[in-house]
Amino acid sequence: MGxxxxxxxxxxxxxLVTGYSIPLRAAAVRRWRELEEAKPALPNFSDEVAAAxxxxxxxxxxxxxxxxxxxx
Numbered sequence: 231m232g233x234x235x236x237x238x239x240x241x242x243x244x245x246l247v248t249g250y251s252i253p254l255r256a257a258a259v260r261r262w263r264e265l266e267e268a269k270p271a272l273p274n275f276s277d278e279v280a281a282a283x284x285x286x287x288x289x290x291x292x293x294x295x296x297x298x299x300x301x302x
Contacts, residue, residue, distance in 0.1 A: 240263075241259050241263065244258070244259040244262060245259050272284075
């Protein structure tokens with residue numbers, strides 16, 4: 231036995247569940263939608279240098295101190 235479908239849009243549902251102040255609810259819903267719609271920029275993976283730089287940035291290697299490797 232499932233729950234009944236209600237005829238509310240996503241925005242209307244968010245407004246109902248975010249509180250009592252209508253202006254505050256509306257602002258929260260608008261911002262939430264902006265954040266959901268924002269797409270992170272992906273590097274151009276056909277450019278090997280751009281892909282490598284994106285990997286280094288994501289892995290945090292640029293912030294790590296350089297430790298030289300010793301030859302045995």
